[in-house]
Amino acid sequence: MDIVIKLSQFLLSLSLLIVLHELGHFIPAKLFKTRVEKFYLFFDVKFSLFKKKIGDTVYGIGWLPLGGYVKIAGMIDESMDTEQMKQEPQPWEFRSKPAWQRLIIMLGGVTVNFILAFVIYIGMTYFYGDKYIANNSLKDGVWVTYDVLKNAGMQSGDKIVSVDGEKLERFDQAQNKMLTAKEIVVNRGGEEKIIQLPVDFVKGIVENKDEKLVMPRMPFIVGGFSDDSTNKENLKEKDFLVSVNGEEIKYYDQVEVVLKKYANQSIPANVKRDGVITNISLNVNADGKIGVAPAILNLNDAEKLGLFKLSADQYSLVESIPVGLQMGVDKLVGYGKQLKLIASPETGAYKGVGGFKAIFDVFPQTWSWEAFWSITALLSIMLGVMNLLPIPALDGGHVMFLLYEIISGRKPSDKFMEYAQTVGFVILIALLLFANGNDIYKSIVGN
Known part of the structure; x- marks a missing residue:
């Protein structure tokens, strides 16, 4: 279906x-x-x-x-x-x-x-208004999911200030702006740092098949288990991981760093289960993994947890005209920049060019007007x-x-x-x- x-x-x-x-x-x-x-x-x-x-x-x-x-x-x-x-x-x-x-x-x-x-x-x-995450509401910065960004010097917890000199007001604009960017300014611990992006930045995205470059930082909530997981009896779906061997865990991106220190070990941990803190034991494999897939929070649930604030703007028909026109201009300019990257072989962006299947894959599996x-x-x-x-x-x-x-x-x-x-x-x-x-x-x- x-x-x-x-x-x-x-x-x-x-x-x-x-x-x-x-x-x-x-x-x-x-x-x-x-x-x-x-x-x-x-x-x-x-x-x-x-x-x-x-x-x-x-x-x-x-x-x-x-x-x-x-x-x-x-x-x-x-x-x-x-x-x-x-x-x-x-x-x-x-x-x-x-x-x-x-x-x-x-x-x-x-x-x-x-x-x-x-x-x-x-x-x-x-009809739908404009719902978005205000960039300044991400108090603990972003989750960097892309290795090339990490190699360029960007870290989870950085707060994005600007992209190519343009101040980032809305977090949902970060992805498209960064695709064609040369420079990102971030705030790290109160100090601004400049991140220079390599010329083949887009090539890495295509080859590594990353869907997101950065995301809002999310807590570690158990969403499921891999077939070979040895933690199915210790953890339950919807558990919040709050500490590992005494180290506080607030976000999912912190877990990978902490677990690598305990490869091939069984360690104590705390989870919040049905609102109650529960002591458990975690089995960490040789790769520093626990065989758990994180739950994906929708924006409304994440907002309820206080991770960020959703801004919602509603417009009259007359007010919608300049806002909609500007949205169209932004999309047109953004697509023009992407074409420029594709036309430059050194960027490797041409590897991401897709045909009818790529267009087909963009549409969701559930009907959404x-x-x-x-x-x-x-x-x-x-x-x-x-x-x-x-x-x-x-x-x-x-x-x-x-x-x-x-x-x-x-x-x-x-x-x-x-x-x-x-x-x-x-x-x-x-x-x-x-x-x-x-x-x-x-x-x-x-x-």
Whole structure:
């Protein structure tokens, strides 16, 4: 059932983005009296799941869910209909329209993508408000879960002050900001220290498959046991570990450090069980582990324990507009920085590029409209940015040639556009194979 829910969210989001993107091309084409021969959700290689002709346009659903398209008459596109281009230009064809009209038609898709993302963020701000952990409420600092951060000098208990010179107000922004950062300033024991991040910082994240760089510090609460654990009789689920061999334990990140000192030993410990402190014995293995998985606290429960304070802001519809717009701008800028990292081989960020499986995995296993719209908004931004890349066969490639025509007054020949389209397809196929090949590789070696 979980896989069905994930798949349903994935296909619904993908379908929504494709249809609206193609509508962005379709509507201005119709306004400029340009004939649209096909409007398809998914690709109809060899056959269609559904099709119906209304007026001059065939509307349909293909069987290959790798995207969608509109086929505009008199345009060299993915259909590579060179026979049509050999005929005399007709007034209803794309090639017969003024360059400025063709430019608007080509920019329509990405324009809709960006508008959709901003509208979603505005709507989410209005309906769900804004709930977050104020960074200054983490009185005992953060839990550093990533070895490269530790090697760079950051420690659990550090309080993040700023990332690349920008003060960190909200803890939920730490992850994305740190992905593209060069420098982090932390407060340690009242003294500020500068942490310089290595150039291949992102490469390490990909290779080590870390999901979080830093987290709020959490207490050690027993959530389960490994199969080979020898502490199943000593501990119970929901036990709070409060001390080990007389050493006070407040947070989970302290346990690993303490237990390493007692490898292959049986040591006394105290746990809080049903509100009562209970003395137990812990068996520590050769690796300094006790075979226990921690319980994952949700934010509300963690707040009740006094670990941090959740801030909740509610907005009217009018107030939601600037907040939602700023959220969209932040996501757009953040994605642009990530693309810059991917384009720099020395960072190793290209190893984290994923295809359709990576997108599928982002969706939760339980239905959540809040998560669905948040993911869809980000995917819409990603789709808009990717389509603006100056690669022939993408909207950005067509825009590039149209801008050349408008500036120079010379239109590239149909033969040149055919060659450019072919080159663009080769590049796109190579990128598609690389991204989905990364998915396959990561599935084989394990996540």
